[in-house]
Amino acid sequence: MNYQNINKKLKIVISVGDESGIGPEIILKALCSHEIPKNIDFILVGSKKNLIYTYRHLKSLGLKNLANPKNLKIHDLAISLSDNDTKSSYGNSSFYYLTKAIEIVKQYPNSALVTGPICKKSWSLAGHYFSGQTEVLAKSCGVRKVGMLFTAKSPITGWRFNTLLATTHIALCEVPKQLTAELIHSKLDLFKDFCNTFSDKPILKVAGLNPHAGEEGILGHEEKDWLNDALITWNKKNRDINLLGPLSPDSCWNSSVKAWNDKKAEKHDGILAMYHDQGLIPMKVIALHYSVNTTIGLPFIRTSPDHGTGFDIAGKGIAQSQSMIEAIKTAIEMTNNSRLLNTH
Template identity: 55%
Template sequence: MAMPSEGFDANQLIVIAIGDPAGIGMEVTLKALASPSLPSKLHPQLVGCRKSLELTYAQLQAQGISPLANPKNLDIKDLPLKSTLKPGYPTAQSGAASFLWLTKATELLLKGRARALVTAPIAKHAWHAAGHHYPGQTERLKELVGADQASMLFTAISPQNGWRLNTLLATTHIPLAAVPKVLTPELVRAKLNVLKAFCQRFKTDPSIAVAGLNPHAGEQGQLGHEELKWLIPMLNKWKTEHPEIQLDGPLPPDTCWLSAAKAWHGNPCAQTPDGILALYHDQGLIPMKLLAFDSAVNTTLGLPFLRTSPDHGTAFDIAGKGCARADSMLAALKAAWELTESR
């Protein structure tokens, strides 16, 4: 692994914001960067606190954990913490640090100095404690780059058969009660377009499924009116505009991911959707995380660069214990590389 990044080919550089220093971000980063399965040309540049990374490395080593990337050999943009933090105990200081590291990492991307951004998990409540009132990294990134829209898409490759599962969330970090108010035909249309474009990276005529909002997709208006009132007409119109896409929906949400689950475990069939649009956060992320917790990657689409992140959070309950699995972080690093390969 070459260092430092000055003069390095920007196309080989993946910037990593190391997340909340009280969480598992540094641990999964050091574990993932030691993987021999990473592209050999990938040059990581970490944005965070060198001393904390060295401490994490020493603690993991003392627990007999290997392989690990040694921070001494890593390219680190050092933005030190004022004092060290106890793993598992997020504070305003940890929130301020992860917010700063994300901001500085994004600046590197905006200056065109890197290929993609990977972010380790942050805690939204720690950001709030530090006075940064954002629902998540996605929304902060959207603001930093001045994008009109940023979309949260989870993508995972089945370890059994290489099949790719994609779920895009129409709404993200908002209270459940706000979902029906925020969902509009325009929003669903825009998100479908993003999902279609993403799926077409892999197939010219992908199939897409859309989950309904209400139980049984409204049961013909008996269990909710949104489907009949605007979702079905909007989807029918979208279908006529995109005849190359097989669009199904709104489907009953409780079975919408069933055929994807079968495909994930090794039995893809002609009806399996290449992409699924979930109308709200937990509708899409419960099936994604149940099926693919160690493989799924959270991507932000709509920025001038690609951002990926593991699907898990800061896992404060296991921080400092050495048992955090780095598979999703590794998948996020690989996705940052592979999804930015010129086609």
């Protein structure tokens, strides 16, 4: 199907993710939310049959506020499921939903992608060896430098809380091996471009790798050996950025808690974390259901709810949809921002 000339409204393409998880449920809940603007053209990529089944099943449980798939624009991909290896089949389906959604987004100059949660193990079982959706997006768009950034807008203060990861889905023991001055400079370049879209003089913080940021080499040597110098070198070339760090990781996010809850608190524009859990633990504790995963460095905006497939609660009707609502709202806000407007 060629979508290119349907109309010029802002389009949000949603890949439903792993259909054996909570993806279909939270999408149907989110699209019925009063928080979602009505003037958006949504295109869902997944199985229409599965979405209709999910809708009917949730209705039978007594849920009322659900978008009816019959009223939604769905790019229906009928990918057969194997009875012998259901996990692999759902992994295969979710992978092709993502790749088709990317293909559709590329056809529009004013569109964004929202991705439902997937299971990396299921992808692997299906023969798709990627550590996450971010890596598929980067390869599909032919870009080498991308960043996994988690963002959330406080419902209390309206402040946007941003945490970028220097390394992503790798084992903890691999983190020190992958961290280099070049990698830090690359991530800070992406972070600067992102923050410059809403702030002329961004304040960025950088968390240290080690406890107490190494305590001058006593608790770890990376900060002393190269990270301090890497930050100084980058900041000399980017004097419009107020760069702070490396800071002790155990207190680096204290100011984020204050900014999230208090309008009068001192604000910062973002924190660069050295590894996945260092950034995600405070992000999820502070922002809870409001946190959104977004990939920066792509030719279009991509967001995703900041949680997994929820296999243990799938089909029970109890999955919270706030993170999916926030993912859609964030995609709309970022795409509508004149300085973030994609040109693909």
